[in-house]
Amino acid sequence: MRCLSCHTEDTRVIDTRVIEDGSTIRRRRECPSCHFRYSTIEEIEILTLTVDKVNGTQEAYDKEKLVRSLKLPLQKRPISPERLKRVVQQIEQEIQAKARKDHISTTTIGEIAMKYLRKLDKVAYIRFASVYRSFEDVDEFADALKKLSPKQRKYGKKKG
Numbered sequence: 001m002r003c004l005s006c007h008t009e010d011t012r013v014i015d016t017r018v019i020e021d022g023s024t025i026r027r028r029r030e031c032p033s034c035h036f037r038y039s040t041i042e043e044i045e046i047l048t049l050t051v052d053k054v055n056g057t058q059e060a061y062d063k064e065k066l067v068r069s070l071k072l073p074l075q076k077r078p079i080s081p082e083r084l085k086r087v088v089q090q091i092e093q094e095i096q097a098k099a100r101k102d103h104i105s106t107t108t109i110g111e112i113a114m115k116y117l118r119k120l121d122k123v124a125y126i127r128f129a130s131v132y133r134s135f136e137d138v139d140e141f142a143d144a145l146k147k148l149s150p151k152q153r154k155y156g157k158k159k160g
Contacts, residue, residue, distance in 0.1 A: 005036035023089050052105045073127035087116050122148050
């Protein structure tokens with residue numbers, strides 16, 4: 001890696017630490033020429049993945065598009081940027097695992113995103129699902145809400 005100060009071509013790694021859930025590495029570096037020190041962060045990146053859209057077209061996977069689609073339903077919700085970043089990493093890991101021959105459908109990406117949003121924040125999940133599933137009326141919205149509610153247990157009469 002090139003030095004940020006003197007632009008020497010090669011720097012030395014002094015320290016390496018795994019951070020967060022193991023998918024990010026922080027490296028402390030030093031330039032052998034000018035002794036400038038700095039840190040770098042390395043994250044897993046999905047590289048050669050093609051997204052098959054519903055209309056039949058294809059486009060390259062875009063992490064920022066995923067992040068934007070998650071940030072919208074999370075507006076004004078108590079989710080920190082760090083927590084969102086972890087969820088995006090988890091979603092991307094599942095996307096990579098489910099991709100076939102470097103292809104994945106937008107439908108699969110949407111279903112994965114909804115699964116993680118449901119765990120993260122139920123309000124954001126409903127917001128996302130209402131757009132993603134194109135709810136046509138209040139009944140569809142109510143059905144989605146019912147599925148989020150914890151099942152009520154029915155207790156029989158106590159024999160005695």
